[in-house]
Amino acid sequence: MNESPITNHQSPPVDVVAGVITDARGRILLARRTEGRDLAGLWEFPGGKREADESPEAALIRELHEELGIHVEIGAALIAVPQQYPHKRLRLDVRHVASWRGGAPKGLDGQALAWVPPHKLASYTMPPADRPVVAALLQPSAYLVTPTPGDDDANWLEGLHRALAGGVRRVQLRAPGLEAQRWRQLCAQAVASCRQAHAAVLINGDVALAQELQTGLHLRASQLREFRQRPLPIGFEVAASCHGSDELRAAEALQCDFAVVGPVRPTPTHPEASGIGWPGFAALREQVSLPIYAIGGLAPEDILEARAHGAQGIAAIRGLWPV
Numbered sequence: 001m002n003e004s005p006i007t008n009h010q011s012p013p014v015d016v017v018a019g020v021i022t023d024a025r026g027r028i029l030l031a032r033r034t035e036g037r038d039l040a041g042l043w044e045f046p047g048g049k050r051e052a053d054e055s056p057e058a059a060l061i062r063e064l065h066e067e068l069g070i071h072v073e074i075g076a077a078l079i080a081v082p083q084q085y086p087h088k089r090l091r092l093d094v095r096h097v098a099s100w101r102g103g104a105p106k107g108l109d110g111q112a113l114a115w116v117p118p119h120k121l122a123s124y125t126m127p128p129a130d131r132p133v134v135a136a137l138l139q140p141s142a143y144l145v146t147p148t149p150g151d152d153d154a155n156w157l158e159g160l161h162r163a164l165a166g167g168v169r170r171v172q173l174r175a176p177g178l179e180a181q182r183w184r185q186l187c188a189q190a191v192a193s194c195r196q197a198h199a200a201v202l203i204n205g206d207v208a209l210a211q212e213l214q215t216g217l218h219l220r221a222s223q224l225r226e227f228r229q230r231p232l233p234i235g236f237e238v239a240a241s242c243h244g245s246d247e248l249r250a251a252e253a254l255q256c257d258f259a260v261v262g263p264v265r266p267t268p269t270h271p272e273a274s275g276i277g278w279p280g281f282a283a284l285r286e287q288v289s290l291p292i293y294a295i296g297g298l299a300p301e302d303i304l305e306a307r308a309h310g311a312q313g314i315a316a317i318r319g320l321w322p323v
């Protein structure tokens, strides 16, 4: 290691490139970091540091040849995660590997290799920057937050059906100020629709209703202080809205599955808040290893840019609600 032992949040990040190599059975290749290196023993996506004069693609091609003995063709970008570690900052730029030749990958540096079915990735201990990478591989890139229903509940349910038919697979049911009994009934119907579409569903703010309807729970930022432990058992998703690093750390301490951070851009729903922009988002993102959706004036066409700043994707009310 040649990094300074003194944490310097302003020091430029180390650029790291890594590849998602998938075999014909859909399994993903992980490599185990060898003894004597930083984060030894942890599993990671094969790759390494980019040299100053290299493009990310050239660096990844070189690293995978040196470490695994294969010649790869680089595919689509998955996510680039800015991450603060105690002694350094890095930006982990992860690409899919479209194809390779040169036979089966071999651990040429003496590193153990494992072909891992996607649903088992979470059981491998990985560095903090890899948690958002695994989430980007497995979880939805869009998180719909429902608008408050107007007078017509059927119309609102129809909007939800259309969003689900359009591919939304994670939904937060939210309607601040709606009368409790009406909202409970609407939620029960909405939960049934989400289940039918195999979409994850989280209820905003109301633990009792989430428990009753057996859904996930989305905590408002102001609720983070109310809980000392995860409010629902593992297996029921818990998420939180966060605006700064203290709230993100609180969400991580509560073992939230993911967070939502924004506004990236100013929005009509929160006109008082000026946007933090993508650099502001990335600066918060690197403080924790939680998967984080970006919110605030975003729509599906922003997902690629969101991923380039380490986001799981975008969360939106209007941007994901069919007109």
Ligand SMILES: Nc1nc2c([nH]c(=O)n2[C@@H]2O[C@H](COP(=O)(O)OP(=O)(O)OP(=O)(O)O)[C@@H](O)[C@H]2O)c(=O)[nH]1
Pocket: 001, 002, 016, 017, 018, 037, 038, 039, 043, 044, 045, 046, 047, 048, 049, 090, 092, 127, 128, 129, 130
């Ligand atoms: N290749 C790879 N590196 C990762 C991943 N996640 C992650 O945090 N890293 C970090 O990115 C850096 C990669 O650099 P490297 O693989 O060339 O490691 P190295 O031994 O030269 O680095 P070191 O000097 O930090 O020990 C390491 O600090 C490593 O911990 C990952 O999934 N793949």
